[in-house]
Amino acid sequence: MLDQDTKVHDESRQGEAFAPETISAQTYSKKFYIESYGCAMNFNDSEIVASILNQEGYGPTRNVEEASLILLNTCSIREKAELTVRKRLTEFKKIKQSTPGLLVGVLGCMAERIKGKLLEEEKLVDLVVGPDAYRSLPALIAEAETGQKSVNVLLSREETYGDISPVRLDNNGVTSFVSIMRGCNNMCSFCVVPFTRGRERSRDAYSIIKEAEELFASGYREVTLLGQNVDSYYWTNDAGTETITFALLLEKVALINPLLRVRFSTSHPKDITDEVLYTILKYDNICNYIHLPVQSGSTRILQLMNRTYTREWYMKKVARIRELIPDCGLSTDVITGFCTETEEDHQDTLSLMEYARYDLAYMYFYSERPGTLAERRYKDDIPEAVKKRRLAEVVELYRGHSQATMEKEVGKTFKVLAEGVSKRSDADLYGRNDQNKVVVFPKENFKKGDYVMVKIESCTSGTLIGKAVY
Known part of the structure; x- marks a missing residue:
């Protein structure tokens, strides 16, 4: 179950x-x-x-x-x-x-x-x-x-902790997160984040760049710019003479060093602009990977969720990403069984997934959270058994897509950042390619933190398996 x-x-x-x-x-x-x-x-x-x-x-x-x-x-x-x-x-x-x-x-x-x-x-x-x-x-x-x-438990409109250097508690010495903003203004009806983390505020851009520079100097080779909605990052200095958007921040971090790989999460579909896409395209060390949560494939349900876009608009955004960055990895979030969801709404979600064919998915059945707009406005009226059945269908469809996507990578060669020893064998290293796919390959003389060109020889539904090429 x-x-x-x-x-x-x-x-x-x-x-x-x-x-x-x-x-x-x-x-x-x-x-x-x-x-x-x-x-x-x-x-x-x-x-x-x-x-x-x-x-x-x-x-x-x-x-x-x-x-x-x-x-x-x-x-x-x-x-x-x-x-x-x-x-x-x-x-x-x-x-x-x-x-x-x-x-x-x-x-x-x-x-x-x-x-x-x-x-x-x-x-x-x-x-x-x-x-x-x-x-x-x-x-x-x-x-x-x-x-x-x-x-x-007081919320703040200013706090970003931008002056505090985090202690890397779970560090592998290779990859790390850098928080760029806090809070969220989107008010999706199912989500409690605006009430528990407050309104959006963007961290000082130069404190972000400094933190990323220090991580690189300490041997880290990948940073993920982090926020509830990174694409809406917008910082202006105290004098009002300089404004930095997310696309410009992304560029500034990429320019620290070509050996510093840059990712970001999470994106709201409404804020992924062409400016961001062109910035990704411009720099080889900005990964071709975007997390683009859809939540539902039904326009009616999206409106109830207050997602501010339609099914058709989202599909055009996916098409635009694939047009500009053909090999871009795409991931998503999906919620089944939201209030009043019909079988037709559910089929809309499945058909949108067929269109997007996500590389990675985080899938849940709806859980009403106290204090949200949905709790106040709508009745949680979908039986749990129906929610779970629909979730099972979403998962089954996704797994088929994932297997097919991984199989297409066999025979290709990718640049992989080695993150550590594989859990299954001390003789292997694991890392991720540009599209965020996990790759396992023989350790040989490589070590974590190395960039390795790996030719893919086989795969599972979740892992690419290959050997280094010289």
Whole structure:
């Protein structure tokens, strides 16, 4: 049976503890343990939190038993994530009962929405901190150490954490995220992000460039520019004499060094302009890969979702991308069973997927989230069994497309950035090509961080398999 979330070829991890191998266990007198859930923004936020805590004498640990502070960086996008976090908090409550002085805190998107339940009704946590309040963590921890419950979930119209250098908690030394903006203005009716992360604000462009430069100087060879809606990035300096759009920012990061590969995520279809596409086309080190969430193939459902485009408009955008960048990798998000969705609406989604033939897809059945516009306006009236059946059909169609797409790559040669040793064999390395497809090849004399030309000899539905060519 399909779970609520079906993520095919999803490289993100849920609820994993992070701590860099490079920080000595003896460096800090106090230890914090952090688990992150949800989107890449949450994982990046955990690195900002780690930087703030380092300044207060806390070092990260992967061992919860040696921590004096346990933090869960949470997600409210889907119900499953919240249920998982509650289960983990219950487990930590048991540890807390036998560990005097241990503090447990919740960060991120769940913080504001259910702070009362976590603090008072269920008494699961000592502190609750929203996404814009991480600078207040030291004061909140000090308050919690006195036995008081500590809360700061205020949203900000200015906070970008642009001056904080993140501690790379889950680093492979090769790829990293760089946050360029926070919040979202789109108000999609199914989404809670505008209410948990606030309005859009763009980070100082030169702080972004500096962070990317420092990563490259430290040996990193790929950065992903990150935001809820990166394409709407728009920064003006204090004097009002310089304005930088997303296309210009993309160019400035690409110009740092030809060996620095650049990706970005996530895009809203309405904001992918020709200017952005031409910038991708202009620079070899900007990857030919775009995440373009469609959510539904039905114009009627898209209107209920407040996505601001029609089925036909989206298809023209896909055509334009393929016209300018023929080999561009394309990924998407799909939600089945949104309010009032009919079989005809569902068939529209399947037919649009046939048209786009995505390289990668993140597929879910609809989960009503408290506080969203959809919860207030519409009835969640599609039976769960129908949602799951439609999701199964979407997944089956996608998997067929993915297999066919991968098979087309056999015999081709790609430039691959080696990211590390393959999980299946120490004799192999893995990395990704320009289109974000995973490639596995014999290690030979190569190491992570190397660019390797790999000829593809075979494939699975999710992996290209080849050998280096010289």
